[in-house]
Amino acid sequence: MRKADVIIVGSGVSALQLAKHLSEDTNVIVFTKSKATHGNSSYAQGGISAAIKEDDDPFAHYLDTVEAGRYTNQSQYTLEMTREAPAIINELIAEGCEFDRNPDGHLQLGREGGHHDYRIVHSGGDQTGKRLMKHLIQQLPDTIELYEDHFVYDLVIHENRCYGVKCLTKNGTRTFTAAHVILSTGGCGQLYSLTSNAETITGDGIALAYQAGAEITDMEFIQFHPTLLYKDGRTHGLVTEAVRGEGAVLLNENGDAIMDGVHPLRDLAPRNVVAQTIYQQLQQGHHVYLDIRSISDFSKRFPTVAKLCEAHNIDIQKGQIPVSPGCHFSMGGIATDRFGRTAVNGLYALGEAACTGVHGANRLASNSLLEGLVFGKRLAAFINSTEGLPELPDLPERKPSLHHSIVDLPPVKELQQRMMDLVGMVRTEQQLLQQKEWLDSFRIDEWFTFDLSLLTTKQVTTLFMLQTAWLITCSALERKESRGAHFRSDFPEELKVWQQKQSVHKRNVEKRNIHEPIYL
Template sequence: MRKADVIIVGSGIAALQLAVHISRRLHVIVLTKSKMQQSNSFLAQGGVAAAIGENDHPASHFQDTIEAGRNVNDHEAVWKLTAEAPGIIQDLAFNNCQFDYDREGSLHLGKEGAHSHARIIHGGGDQTGRRIVDGLLEKLGSNIQIYEDESVYELLVQEDGTCYGVSSKSKNGNMHNIVAPHVVLATGGCGQLFSFTSNAQEVTGDGVALAYWAGARIKDMEFVQFHPTLLFHNGKTRGLVSEAVRGAGARLVDECGNHLMEGIHPFLDLAPRHVVAQTIFNSIQKGCQIYLDVTSITNFEQRFPTAAGLCAQNDVQGRIPVAPGCHFLMGGVETDHVGRTNVSGLYAIGEVACTGVHGANRLASNSLLEGLVYGRRLARYLSEQDPSLFFPKTPSLPTPQSPVCLKLPSKEEIQRTMMSRVGIVRNRDSLKEQLSWIESFELNKWMTADFRQLTKTQWETVAMLQTSWLITTAALERTESRGGHYRSDFPNENKEWEKKHLSKTLEKRTAHESVQA
């Protein structure tokens, strides 16, 4: 058995920011089911939003965030985020994060969708995530112990409901119990639940499922953001083309060269993401392919090397065929302004958390900002806690049992059905069909299965099904359209839903009991 003061599950920007800023007197174990540089954060092409321009102000950033989130945001959380943003950028720049600067030596500020000012700080054009992750990795202290290729299967919870550790399995199949008074989920979102996605292969909704099984409240799961511009080639999405490309002047056009967003929204190609994604989706449904015309951007290859490399790999140039794909989860594990959940000892930061910042639709480049803000906040909070907190007794491994026969679909089936029934456009019939399909795999058996018996693929499939169920049930319950949640049978916003939030809590998952197939 391993012991630590803090366990961090995940290795993206939120996890690393926490690990860098936490007190060096605390022993921290970081667990990642792949490698430290395999995450959505590392892949992130977009930048970090902060009101640092001469005519900009956090109040304007606040208003843009509320507008994009369709006013279901937690206003206090949004204000604190936008107020802290300039200091976050100053801290990163002071520590030699490789941001982009203009000829006068000032940080170059880009424009992205639904922002009223140019306030997006980038690194390497469209390599911001990579530069921040690399910079944070270099600052990790000797108090940080990293285990790569280590999958967390379960959160350990005492009878009184306190979370005190995790059960994990290494690549070679060895099981480990790790205990700590503080367990932090920083596992990212759930993009791989959908067949079209910008997300890394590892992002399968694990953290949401783990938290739900441990008794945490899961909130706002119907709000899933689909990025408008993924390169679309031979019937598949091949990778993200950053919104910064549109911010630099690229235009969305149809096969005849007509500008798609004319007359749709006053911000045209930089309208809120749900507006652009739904417009592109509707055109594709009618048989009209949409392209991102980048011919007006001089030095496209130098300014956006990641997007240019993606185009070269797929033999595309000038006009990039695009389609929307799952990009970001606004809902997740409900937390307070520090990252605490309703489960004592359990915290969540980054995309897995629902802080109330994003509302119904995330404002562009607020995701890296959120991870950096909450990672630093939680580091300060944990550093102030009493280090002599009681450690529970060594948990014993359960008695080996006969394998549980779980009927599971393939991951590809989950992705295909979620995309077609719970994707960009939803309705009651498609949602009920998906819910019935998910529940045909007998959720009650998931509640009692010994996860140690499952392979990594089987466990991920169970987690994907659980998170898909949470999204589908919430989408079925919210009978309106708002932000990333669009119902064709309820196509308009309903004022009565503006302050309503949907949440679910599982009282307790009874694990390791014998289950008859």
């Protein structure tokens, strides 16, 4: 067995931020099942939200975050995150990370859905994630070992403590041990047929943590991004919310502005509101377009979106991009404290795989990269302060070989379509029970009692997807209300209660001095 001080599973922004801030004498191994930049972090277009403008305030950022999150956020962690955001941006700038600036030299700040002010810091127009990843990789010490094409299929667990990981590689299986194991594997967007997520985002870390005995929470809250490029019945990539922040408007084929009268922020309403409105239009047989004619130099401001449109023969000169909602982000995941610790000793979680509670029931735009940066740095400080690392005990024998009576796993495309149809943007008890019965038929728990090293990477991935899909479905059944990204059409009255509460909250915010203290 190969030993290390810290093992990080995943290579996105939160993982690299953690690795960058660990002590130089810490032996660190980073695993990724594909290549280092083949995750969602590189796809992030919008930017990083931070109340860095003189007349903005972290508490105003906090208010927008909990309003979008439907007041289910972990208040203390959320406020800490928004307060730490400006310092995070300034630290990146001091290290040489370049963000877009106005001709006068000040940061060029964008605005996105749910924000009442301009506070989105971006780079390369809509290439923030790609450029941030490049910066963090350049900042990593040479002592950090990166293992690509290493798929973690099991955790080494003994008496509620994690001691390491087991990997499937091109050359067989390997076991690595460490005092600290961090799951930073991203969310589970590939469980759905329409998604903005990278192909590698299949819920691996959530399934691993659940089988290890960690607490999984809020899995019903799956955010659907309102605007994915939509053509020939398929989604083809993300059209960043920053496009609407620059003035683009959602129209149907009749030229009707579909967000008029739906929400005070219209096209910049929280994502769940916009996505559900587009979904209703599509269900009624309409087509929905993002009208970009008001944005000058669109290709210069949004080069990634422009290239995406060009690749799929969408002429942006005509000024309309066909869009549809698609699975984008999981607010739920592995429950952690403010340092990323889980209920299993020695096991931590970061980024979208984790549920810190800062996103509530619906993530505010451009808070995802921020969360990874804030909590990645915070976990590094915690690990740097720890002493007295435990020794690896004698481990129990391997799990038995697979039993011949185990049923075959379903095709991934069938799972994705069923999740989209039955556990998608609009849910009912009947649909959820139907999906749960189907998932139960594969005897998921029984699979995990056997030695998974005998399976292929594709089979283990499918198994992780089934496990995570089961967690989402069961959580959606348990929450008998509509809240944030979780919409139950058999409990529509809760949506009316939310709209009433939102209106009262908005009036209170307008009357309140945002610099006054908050008591949590």
